[in-house]
Amino acid sequence: MKKIVATMTVASALFASPIVSNAALGDQTLRTGMKNNDVKELQQVLKQKGYFKNGTTTTYFGSATKQAVVNFQKANRLAADGVVGPATFKALKVAGSNQSSNTSTASNKVLKQGMTSSDVQKLQQILKQKGYFKNSTTTTYFGSVTKQAVVNFQKANRLAADGVVGPATWKALGSTSSASTSSKPSSSSTNATSGASKLINTGKKYIGVKYVWGGTTPSGFDCSGFLDYVYKEALGVKLPRTVAEIYKVGVSVKNPSVGDLVFFETYKPGASHAGIYLGNGKFLHSSSSKGVGITEMSNSYWSQRYIGAKKINY
Numbered sequence: 001m002k003k004i005v006a007t008m009t010v011a012s013a014l015f016a017s018p019i020v021s022n023a024a025l026g027d028q029t030l031r032t033g034m035k036n037n038d039v040k041e042l043q044q045v046l047k048q049k050g051y052f053k054n055g056t057t058t059t060y061f062g063s064a065t066k067q068a069v070v071n072f073q074k075a076n077r078l079a080a081d082g083v084v085g086p087a088t089f090k091a092l093k094v095a096g097s098n099q100s101s102n103t104s105t106a107s108n109k110v111l112k113q114g115m116t117s118s119d120v121q122k123l124q125q126i127l128k129q130k131g132y133f134k135n136s137t138t139t140t141y142f143g144s145v146t147k148q149a150v151v152n153f154q155k156a157n158r159l160a161a162d163g164v165v166g167p168a169t170w171k172a173l174g175s176t177s178s179a180s181t182s183s184k185p186s187s188s189s190t191n192a193t194s195g196a197s198k199l200i201n202t203g204k205k206y207i208g209v210k211y212v213w214g215g216t217t218p219s220g221f222d223c224s225g226f227l228d229y230v231y232k233e234a235l236g237v238k239l240p241r242t243v244a245e246i247y248k249v250g251v252s253v254k255n256p257s258v259g260d261l262v263f264f265e266t267y268k269p270g271a272s273h274a275g276i277y278l279g280n281g282k283f284l285h286s287s288s289s290k291g292v293g294i295t296e297m298s299n300s301y302w303s304q305r306y307i308g309a310k311k312i313n314y
Contacts, residue, residue: 055303196259250310
């Protein structure tokens with residue numbers, strides 16, 4: 001049952017806004033102006049589906065959240081009013097606590113530091129398989145090591161890096177495939193890994209090279225000139241001259257892998273800046289302010305301008 005906490009006077013009883021706590025996402029209608037954890041979970045779900053574009057999620061339902069909801073509703077032929085009610089939750093595949101099964105599984109439990117359960121061990125096993133949990137053995141306790149592994153995974157997948165494993169993080173853990181440590185990687189994946197390593201090692205040689213508008217050589221690079229030069233040197237691949245054209249030839253990916261290109265909208269609509277994704281939430285690029293260098297995807301400037309990632313086949 002939802003707990004409603006509200007402070008009211010007789011004169012304002014009709015206008016007070018309830019603050020809902022301990023409610024499952026889907027239990028309450030969400031709309032502009034509300035502020036609670038359900039809003040943050042909603043943003044995470046919308047972010048996973050590609051509609052919420054902000055770099056970080058918050059507990060506030062503002063104009064950015066409303067626009068993301070409206071865009072989702074239009075795409076799913078719902079009433080595009082920006083209000084998240086039963087029909088929108090259903091399309092988002094979110095059910096309230098009164099609609100969900102009584103059978104609990106690890107993937108529908110929120111896990112956080114301090115908890116002890118078999119689900120924590122399942123989480124550690126998944127994170128270990130994906131290369132984030134470094135301890136040699138897994139346990140049922142969610143401690144600081146587990147939290148750091150979750151934070152690193154969340155950063156790499158552009159989720160709110162709070163160390164709490166909720167619906168969005170479980171979904172990313174389930175959708176990001178990884179081979180078992182005993183299985184032999186395919187030749188295509190081996191070639192991709194080798195190509196990404198060559199690309200990154202080549203690109204890092206030019207860290208510190210100044211930015212030059214229209215620059216295509218180590219005496220000075222603009223962002224697309226840097227990418228083209230590095231791709232040619234490392235892989236023998238010729239890229240289109242502009243970021244907009246590179247964006248057109250790339251193959252969209254939900255989450256970038258090491259070596260993929262990440263794109264940003266800067267001085268004009270559409271893709272106008274790009275860099276090479278290095279993993280762990282970092283990318284290598286030539287920026288007009290600092291030249292060739294490494295930047296965090298969570299950087300306040302770049303996170304707000306990120307528009308997606310693409311793979312260049314070679």
